[in-house]
Amino acid sequence: MTELQMMGAKAKEAARSLACAGALKDKALLAMAQALLDHTGDILAANREDVEAARANGMSESLLDRLSLNEKRVAAMADGVRQVAAQTDPIGSVVSGIVRPNGMTIRRVRVPLGVVGIIYEARPNVTADAAALCLKAGNAVILRGGKEAIRSNSAILDCMAEAAVRAGLPDGAMQLVRDTSRASSVELMGLTGYLDVLIPRGGAGLIRSVVENSRVPVIETGVGNCHLFLDESADPQMAADIAVNGKTQRPSVCNALETMLVHEGAAEKLLPLVGRQLADRGVELRACPKALAILQAHGIPAVPACGEDWDTEFLDLILAVRVVSSFDEAAAHIAAHSSGHSECIVTENYANARRFTNEIDAAAVYVNCSTRFTDGGEFGLGAEIGISTQKLHARGPMGVNELTSTKFIIEGDGQIR
Amino acid sequence: MTELQMMGAKAKEAARSLACAGALKDKALLAMAQALLDHTGDILAANREDVEAARANGMSESLLDRLSLNEKRVAAMADGVRQVAAQTDPIGSVVSGIVRPNGMTIRRVRVPLGVVGIIYEARPNVTADAAALCLKAGNAVILRGGKEAIRSNSAILDCMAEAAVRAGLPDGAMQLVRDTSRASSVELMGLTGYLDVLIPRGGAGLIRSVVENSRVPVIETGVGNCHLFLDESADPQMAADIAVNGKTQRPSVCNALETMLVHEGAAEKLLPLVGRQLADRGVELRACPKALAILQAHGIPAVPACGEDWDTEFLDLILAVRVVSSFDEAAAHIAAHSSGHSECIVTENYANARRFTNEIDAAAVYVNCSTRFTDGGEFGLGAEIGISTQKLHARGPMGVNELTSTKFIIEGDGQIR
Numbered sequence: 155m156t157e158l159q160m161m162g163a164k165a166k167e168a169a170r171s172l173a174c175a176g177a178l179k180d181k182a183l184l185a186m187a188q189a190l191l192d193h194t195g196d197i198l199a200a201n202r203e204d205v206e207a208a209r210a211n212g213m214s215e216s217l218l219d220r221l222s223l224n225e226k227r228v229a230a231m232a233d234g235v236r237q238v239a240a241q242t243d244p245i246g247s248v249v250s251g252i253v254r255p256n257g258m259t260i261r262r263v264r265v266p267l268g269v270v271g272i273i274y275e276a277r278p279n280v281t282a283d284a285a286a287l288c289l290k291a292g293n294a295v296i297l298r299g300g301k302e303a304i305r306s307n308s309a310i311l312d313c314m315a316e317a318a319v320r321a322g323l324p325d326g327a328m329q330l331v332r333d334t335s336r337a338s339s340v341e342l343m344g345l346t347g348y349l350d351v352l353i354p355r356g357g358a359g360l361i362r363s364v365v366e367n368s369r370v371p372v373i374e375t376g377v378g379n380c381h382l383f384l385d386e387s388a389d390p391q392m393a394a395d396i397a398v399n400g401k402t403q404r405p406s407v408c409n410a411l412e413t414m415l416v417h418e419g420a421a422e423k424l425l426p427l428v429g430r431q432l433a434d435r436g437v438e439l440r441a442c443p444k445a446l447a448i449l450q451a452h453g454i455p456a457v458p459a460c461g462e463d464w465d466t467e468f469l470d471l472i473l474a475v476r477v478v479s480s481f482d483e484a485a486a487h488i489a490a491h492s493s494g495h496s497e498c499i500v501t502e503n504y505a506n507a508r509r510f511t512n513e514i515d516a517a518a519v520y521v522n523c524s525t526r527f528t529d530g531g532e533f534g535l536g537a538e539i540g541i542s543t544q545k546l547h548a549r550g551p552m553g554v555n556e557l558t559s560t561k562f563i564i565e566g567d568g569q570i571r
Numbered sequence: 572m573t574e575l576q577m578m579g580a581k582a583k584e585a586a587r588s589l590a591c592a593g594a595l596k597d598k599a600l601l602a603m604a605q606a607l608l609d610h611t612g613d614i615l616a617a618n619r620e621d622v623e624a625a626r627a628n629g630m631s632e633s634l635l636d637r638l639s640l641n642e643k644r645v646a647a648m649a650d651g652v653r654q655v656a657a658q659t660d661p662i663g664s665v666v667s668g669i670v671r672p673n674g675m676t677i678r679r680v681r682v683p684l685g686v687v688g689i690i691y692e693a694r695p696n697v698t699a700d701a702a703a704l705c706l707k708a709g710n711a712v713i714l715r716g717g718k719e720a721i722r723s724n725s726a727i728l729d730c731m732a733e734a735a736v737r738a739g740l741p742d743g744a745m746q747l748v749r750d751t752s753r754a755s756s757v758e759l760m761g762l763t764g765y766l767d768v769l770i771p772r773g774g775a776g777l778i779r780s781v782v783e784n785s786r787v788p789v790i791e792t793g794v795g796n797c798h799l800f801l802d803e804s805a806d807p808q809m810a811a812d813i814a815v816n817g818k819t820q821r822p823s824v825c826n827a828l829e830t831m832l833v834h835e836g837a838a839e840k841l842l843p844l845v846g847r848q849l850a851d852r853g854v855e856l857r858a859c860p861k862a863l864a865i866l867q868a869h870g871i872p873a874v875p876a877c878g879e880d881w882d883t884e885f886l887d888l889i890l891a892v893r894v895v896s897s898f899d900e901a902a903a904h905i906a907a908h909s910s911g912h913s914e915c916i917v918t919e920n921y922a923n924a925r926r927f928t929n930e931i932d933a934a935a936v937y938v939n940c941s942t943r944f945t946d947g948g949e950f951g952l953g954a955e956i957g958i959s960t961q962k963l964h965a966r967g968p969m970g971v972n973e974l975t976s977t978k979f980i981i982e983g984d985g986q987i988r
Contacts, residue, residue, distance in 0.1 A: 170906060170930075170932070173930070173932065174929055174930055246929075252950075252951050254949070254951070258940050258944065260950055260951070262967075265932070265962075267962050267963070268932075268962060350962050350963070351962075351963055366786065369783065371788065371789075371961070371963045372788075373963075389985070392984075392985040395985060395987050396985065396987060398987075399987035399988060403987075403988060489587060507982070511980045511982075512591055512663075513587075513590070513591055515587070515590065515682070515685075515978070516978065517978055517979060518978070518979045518981060519978060519979070519980050519981070520981045520982075520983070521980075521981070521982045521983065522982065522983045522984055522985055522986075523675050523981060523982070523983030523984075523985065523986035523987070524986065524987040524988050526987070526988040527675065527981060527986070527988055528979075532671070532988070533669075533677055533979065534669050534671070534677070544788070545682075545684050545685060545767050545768075545976035546684070546767070546768055546788045546790075546963065546964045546976070547963045547964035549976050549977055549978060550679075550977075550978070550979050559962035559963070559966050560966055560967075561932070561933065561934055561935070561936060561966060561967070562934060562935045562936070562945075562950065562966075562967050563928045563936050563938075564935060564936070564937045564938070564940060564944060565924075565928075565937075565938045565939065565940070566937070566938065566939045566940030567809075567939055567940075568806070568809040568812060568813065568939055568940065569939075569940040569941065569944070570812050570813060570815075570816035570820075570940070570941040570943070571816060571820060571941050571943040571944055571949070
């Protein structure tokens with residue numbers, strides 16, 4: 155048996171008792187939160203080593219910021235774990251139930267998935283978040299973070315796992331893969347028989363690699379090529395507010411806008427106002443010829459869009475802008491280029507609002523509000539393990555329920571068929 | 572573009588309009604049912620050719636029976652399609668909904684999966700069943716049946732697809748892969764970008780091959796190594812009824828029993844009665860040493876079990892029998908050998924009934940009724956596309972709801988974050 159297989163076997167054994175652990179899980183979560191606070195010193199010391207090594211290796215400032223911890227960030231992790239403890243336990247809840255004519259009762263109840271694998275990059279807070287959410291749903295978890303964060307992740311996981319065992323949970327409920335070579339990642343993707351699901355959290359490259367190579371079932375998360383369609387009847391100020399919020403409030407996240415489509419019939423009215431407000435906030439507008447002409451006629455800086463701009467998740471202060479001749483052209487553009495994350499229409503037209511929500515195929519479809527709301531907390535799901543852009547099992551923000559499966563319980567008095 | 576990629580692109584285009592097809596789907600389903608009846612002659616002629624070729628190639632009688640159609644079977648297919656038409660349309664139904672403090676309304680609604688692939692063997696009725704269920708859920712479907720049934724499948728699909736188009740559905744809503752070489756099956760498993768899910772229906776070999784080789788997400792169906800545990804307090808006659816029904820009513824199906832565990836404290840009482848009734852119906856009992864001694868002492872024919880019997884889906888009049896010393900030993904045996912399909916306890920003990928339903932990890936967990944009930948129709952789900960033995964997306968019998976995904980629809984009045 156390889157080391158990963160042994161971890162898998164240990165996780166599988168732990169999962170059996172976690173499935174029936176009930177309120178013990180919350181006791182452990184509170185102990186884990188306290189352990190994070192108690193070990194802040196160790197965690198920050200380990201993190202400093204990670205940050206120094208990463209800086210020496212030339213990591214960019216924005217990635218260094220994601221990697222870096224401080225007292226406030228550790229406290230926020232602990233707070234996140236406490237919030238997970240406070241959520242309702244999904245396990246055992248009855249999803250549906252019937253009584254059959256022969257008197258049998260059939261209930262569909264929530265059960266854990268079993269063993270969850272998480273592959274992520276250099277964000278140490280994922281270690282605490284993911285461990286807490288998986289535990290709440292009764293799953294054992296195997297975490298495989300990026301090599302740049304290995305010291306931080308080890309310090310975080312060690313204190314949490316120790317607290318969990320002291321609270322009475324089985325050893326093996328949460329484990330961290332210490333070997334951060336590419337080989338360990340490949341082996342994890344082939345760990346069928348031990349892992350029930352693998353969830354990649356990180357950039358587009360990581361996610362693509364996991365989706366293409368994993369033999370364990372994957373939940374695809376994250377990539378968001380999100381569109382805003384300003385319909386002919388759009389309220390100009392609402393259009394500007396939603397465009398500015400969607401593009402500039404936090405450009406580096408998956409629910410930020412990447413392309414704006416503007417109905418031809420209102421482009422002369424909408425584009426100068428919306429374009430000006432975006433440009434004033436430093437957004438580079440990459441425009442189709444029609445949009446470019448209008449923007450330039452109003453002295454708004456813009457550059458010509460190239461073909462690949464329509465398929466790029468910029469994650470930066472860049473927005474592709476296209477004038478479309480009709481609702482149908484907008485819908486066809488979205489169908490061709492959307493990553494199925496979040497799509498928005500701004501309209502005052504009832505029929506078009508209805509068509510958009512019916513016809514657009516994405517995890518989250520918006521009318522007259524910002525795509526930035528696609529988030530587990532904002533949707534009332536509690537803490538979030540990621541945002542699924544696939545259609546199988548879970549779609550959109552995934553909370554603790556999305557880390558569960560169901561089973562049927564059938565009770566009778568001797569019924570046979 | 573290969574032929575399969577062209578089929579995929581056509582299916583994807585069709586899926587976009589199927590997602591909003593509403594009641595037109597039911598009109599098409601009724602036309603498809605009528606087309607099956609109208610083309611009974613063509614279908615039976617094609618089927619005769621398949622059966623003759625298969626017989627010449629030495630196909631076994633039981634497989635020939637599954638391949639063979641007659642007027643009654645074609646009428647039953649048409650009836651099945653009509654029943655699917657009569658079910659409630661799942662698309663657009665609201666799964667959950669909330670209003671946020673900022674006034675945004677968020678609804679989670681059912682939407683189609685998109686394009687579904689079905690890989691199956693030599694049962695032509697799957698062609699009609701699967702096409703109807705996929706259509707009802709608003710999905711386009713690509714069917715890839717076994718080469719032994721290609722003439723039957725073509726005749727069935729052709730008349731149904733023609734009727735669907737005449738009823739107003741897009742061409743490409745249902746397509747059959749005519750190339751039944753192994754290469755077409757391999758290519759289908761790699762058709763990411765076109766297929767949203769692949770469902771194998773058939774024997775253990777087919778399912779294992781698809782699960783191991785597919786890069787398209789798979790829903791694993793079917794294999795059932797089902798256990799019956801006769802607890803110490805089991806009612807003897809109920810135990811015998813459920814054992815006999817589970818093993819003999821239809822031994823070739825996945826929800827039939829394969830292993831019976833008997834509590835040591837009641838083995839002397841239960842085994843002679845239950846064993847006799849099974850043996851009288853021609854069941855070969857493969858027993859552990861303790862069970863063997865009891866059975867033989869009562870003159871009931873039995874043979875020693877070998878190790879692999881505990882992991883074998885016999886699909887035949889054979890039952891492995893083991894005496895266990897406790898509830899825990901029974902639960903551990905099931906955890907080690909179950910395929911996660913259907914598991915049953917017969918008990919009069921409240922605490923053990925409760926423990927069994929809580930602790931046993933399977934799609935369907937039974938107390939005091941036959942595992943033979945694991946079936947979409949019996950569970951009130953309507954027609955069934957298969958029985959999932961995985962935990963992701965769908966578990967247990969899959970009806971039309973399990974062929975759907977969801978999306979969030981968020982409506983506001985200019986809300987930003």
